[in-house]
Amino acid sequence: MKRSPDHKNKNLxxxxxxxxxxxxxLADGHSYISAKTHYQPVxxxxxxxxxxxxxxxxxQMEKEFKDTFxxxxxxxxxxxxxxxxxxxxxxxxxDIVGAWARAMKYRVGLVEPTFDNLAQLLRRRExxxxxxxxxxxxxxxxxxxxxxxxxxNAVFLVNPNNPTGLVINQSLMTEIIDLCKQLDVVxxxxxxxxxxxxxxxxxxxxxxxxELSFIILEDSGKQWPTLDTKASLLSYSADIAPLIRxxxxxxxxxxxxxSLKLISAFIExxxxxxxxxxxxxLVMKNAQxxxxxxxxxxxxxxxxxxxxxxxxxxxxxEKTGMTDLELIDYLAQYDVAALPGRYFYWNSHHVAGHDxxxxxxxxxxxxxxxxxxxxxxxxEVLEVxxxxxxxxxxxxx
Amino acid sequence: MKRSPDHKNKNLxxxxxxxxxxxxxLADGHSYISAKTHYQPVxxxxxxxxxxxxxxxxxQMEKEFKDTFxxxxxxxxxxxxxxxxxxxxxxxxxDIVGAWARAMKYRVGLVEPTFDNLAQLLRRRExxxxxxxxxxxxxxxxxxxxxxxxxxNAVFLVNPNNPTGLVINQSLMTEIIDLCKQLDVVxxxxxxxxxxxxxxxxxxxxxxxxELSFIILEDSGKQWPTLDTKASLLSYSADIAPLIRxxxxxxxxxxxxxSLKLISAFIExxxxxxxxxxxxxLVMKNAQxxxxxxxxxxxxxxxxxxxxxxxxxxxxxEKTGMTDLELIDYLAQYDVAALPGRYFYWNSHHVAGHDxxxxxxxxxxxxxxxxxxxxxxxxEVLEVxxxxxxxxxxxxx
Numbered sequence: 001m002k003r004s005p006d007h008k009n010k011n012l013x014x015x016x017x018x019x020x021x022x023x024x025x026l027a028d029g030h031s032y033i034s035a036k037t038h039y040q041p042v043x044x045x046x047x048x049x050x051x052x053x054x055x056x057x058x059x060q061m062e063k064e065f066k067d068t069f070x071x072x073x074x075x076x077x078x079x080x081x082x083x084x085x086x087x088x089x090x091x092x093x094x095d096i097v098g099a100w101a102r103a104m105k106y107r108v109g110l111v112e113p114t115f116d117n118l119a120q121l122l123r124r125r126e127x128x129x130x131x132x133x134x135x136x137x138x139x140x141x142x143x144x145x146x147x148x149x150x151x152x153n154a155v156f157l158v159n160p161n162n163p164t165g166l167v168i169n170q171s172l173m174t175e176i177i178d179l180c181k182q183l184d185v186v187x188x189x190x191x192x193x194x195x196x197x198x199x200x201x202x203x204x205x206x207x208x209x210x211e212l213s214f215i216i217l218e219d220s221g222k223q224w225p226t227l228d229t230k231a232s233l234l235s236y237s238a239d240i241a242p243l244i245r246x247x248x249x250x251x252x253x254x255x256x257x258x259s260l261k262l263i264s265a266f267i268e269x270x271x272x273x274x275x276x277x278x279x280x281x282l283v284m285k286n287a288q289x290x291x292x293x294x295x296x297x298x299x300x301x302x303x304x305x306x307x308x309x310x311x312x313x314x315x316x317x318e319k320t321g322m323t324d325l326e327l328i329d330y331l332a333q334y335d336v337a338a339l340p341g342r343y344f345y346w347n348s349h350h351v352a353g354h355d356x357x358x359x360x361x362x363x364x365x366x367x368x369x370x371x372x373x374x375x376x377x378x379x380e381v382l383e384v385x386x387x388x389x390x391x392x393x394x395x396x397x
Numbered sequence: 398m399k400r401s402p403d404h405k406n407k408n409l410x411x412x413x414x415x416x417x418x419x420x421x422x423l424a425d426g427h428s429y430i431s432a433k434t435h436y437q438p439v440x441x442x443x444x445x446x447x448x449x450x451x452x453x454x455x456x457q458m459e460k461e462f463k464d465t466f467x468x469x470x471x472x473x474x475x476x477x478x479x480x481x482x483x484x485x486x487x488x489x490x491x492d493i494v495g496a497w498a499r500a501m502k503y504r505v506g507l508v509e510p511t512f513d514n515l516a517q518l519l520r521r522r523e524x525x526x527x528x529x530x531x532x533x534x535x536x537x538x539x540x541x542x543x544x545x546x547x548x549x550n551a552v553f554l555v556n557p558n559n560p561t562g563l564v565i566n567q568s569l570m571t572e573i574i575d576l577c578k579q580l581d582v583v584x585x586x587x588x589x590x591x592x593x594x595x596x597x598x599x600x601x602x603x604x605x606x607x608e609l610s611f612i613i614l615e616d617s618g619k620q621w622p623t624l625d626t627k628a629s630l631l632s633y634s635a636d637i638a639p640l641i642r643x644x645x646x647x648x649x650x651x652x653x654x655x656s657l658k659l660i661s662a663f664i665e666x667x668x669x670x671x672x673x674x675x676x677x678x679l680v681m682k683n684a685q686x687x688x689x690x691x692x693x694x695x696x697x698x699x700x701x702x703x704x705x706x707x708x709x710x711x712x713x714x715e716k717t718g719m720t721d722l723e724l725i726d727y728l729a730q731y732d733v734a735a736l737p738g739r740y741f742y743w744n745s746h747h748v749a750g751h752d753x754x755x756x757x758x759x760x761x762x763x764x765x766x767x768x769x770x771x772x773x774x775x776x777e778v779l780e781v782x783x784x785x786x787x788x789x790x791x792x793x794x
Contacts, residue, residue: 008639009643009646011643011646011647013646013647013649013650014646016650017646017650017651020454020455020456020650020651021454021456028650030650035447035451036448036451043444043447043448044444046443046444046447047440047441047443047444050432050440050443050624051433051440053624054432054433054624057417057418058417058625059417059418088485088486088489089485089648089649091647091648091649092485092489092648095492095648099521103521117647117648120647121647121648124496124500124644124647126523226653226655227447227450227451227653227654227655228455228650228651228652228653228654228655228656229626229653229655229656230653242405246406246408247521249406249408249410249411249414250408250410250488250514250517250518250521251486251488251489251492251514251518252410252486252488253410253413253414253417253425253427253625254414254417254625255625256623256624256625256626256627257624257625258623258624258625258626259625259626
């Protein structure tokens, strides 16, 4: 008897939890590519990494981690930036943003669609939220009107966005920062998928130069397969640092030197392999597998922003004749786990996203091809069933 | 020029952060005993631990971790308990308790004194708090009156308590559970210092048997020196599980298999060394050093509950003639970091705890003796200065 995923909480993580037990898990976007294949030298060096971590003070290790991260992405602005803390996960960083916004009684505009736990975490903190449609991000006049009409105090964007891959490039980011400065609005950026950019964006440098109040949160877990041992850099402008640091210290004394050293070693090894383009090559290989396997099926890949190489894919499922939740349940019979589109529409999931599914690409190398092939098989069976249902029954004719 | 610790946020973690950069750090209670000395076989096996963690599913690893933890402490009740999640730190577990209490609109009674971030996290979540003095814990009639008068929905206790070491033993715990059941109150227990118990307490078994609604949160970081790579088991009764699990999943998909495997290996190695009594021996050795070094100084060790072997010590500083904050500042001149007593009095720090200091014992073996010796030296200088100040100036006589 196949299990069926829970929908009782109507959120994405619940379905990712189902995926953890599914044989063909394409649900969560955490990086589980094979560390043995790509990072064996780091794994062999674990005892030495421990020694180094044990011999380094926490403040020194936190700075080393930030500098390594900045070097990998060529972020001069981050390297020079001094106000930061490190959380165990990006969600913990988002939650601190929520606590801060609540304390400030700020009304926050948040991009829609995006991964639903951003809205959930902020709402759990009782922050007043307004959706910012992706279309207003490319149109600063529309964004300006929205900020003014909704009387927003802060704008929370995801760059590149999950799941659509929409990129705010250097020039658009400059425009948005200018607008926020003009309207006296804090800019909050979730850059967890920074490694998916194809062009260089250093928001830290832009924000510092323009002297805008800001928060940027990073993630390591979408890129490096560290078995969910993660670190999320949380940086903020000096003017808002005291309250954010106060909230941080209510929860954390510090991050783990071992986690930071381990992730730093993964970063350094990636640099030795060619840097972020090494990761892009892995992603593009898996994306190519998806395109080949899903060609001529009932689902098609939504084209993403050419400026990003996303590790997740947004699928159009209109031709299946099923809603996203129906298709998720159907795929679960094949032990395939994916995410329904609607919950990314955190403010309008009753009407939007029912014709989309998200799948994740950073899965164990040996399992990924099987999972996509299984997905294709399930879709082929569905197509046959749909064809039979449409053919008039001969006996009854 | 010696630095002076910040007091601007008036909290303990801020002073622990100062301690991270102090040469003689006795501030935070995280375990930093030498892993090289006590856990070398685990460190050497890190690459194999990674492999095992990578080959195990997340749900399986979470269950294995819980079972290992239960075995170490002889907690049959925990072994049989099924509703649990794992957070990266105990504070994250406390914060989830806060979010849950807020969602339930519960008024919560919290023990005082205790580490101040419990109250801070709950207040940040806008939970209504009432202090429960330690004296009411030993006196269930007083506790009953307090619960009724303050109309509490939940009682949040710390066992053993930090910093006083007060133990709620099996028989008192049974009484408290009966009282909570009678008054229909949820019992919340922070058992981060469980390893400091000298007698066996299995709250899980008692709570399950009595069918009381409960939350228990554990910690690994006070005992095992895993460089702040931690795991906090968060268990809850089935009746309140859906909301807590929902809040958990807003933040986390899962914990890190690597962290869980690493901590499990530390636990198993401790078992091979003799179990919790091995840890007690280390603690008692350091406690003995403190007693010897601080004998005949201006500070004295407060005697703790004979049922606990705490890894922190509560010092009486009345004879210094200084308040806790003054003494903290004075010790900072010697680069010694400790915690002021007042902030443990989260509801009455303006008047209470000014004559207490807390020091932590689980520090690197080679540094601990130096730190205590430095503390003694600073106190001796202070005593001489006080003596000189009291002696009338001869020239002026």
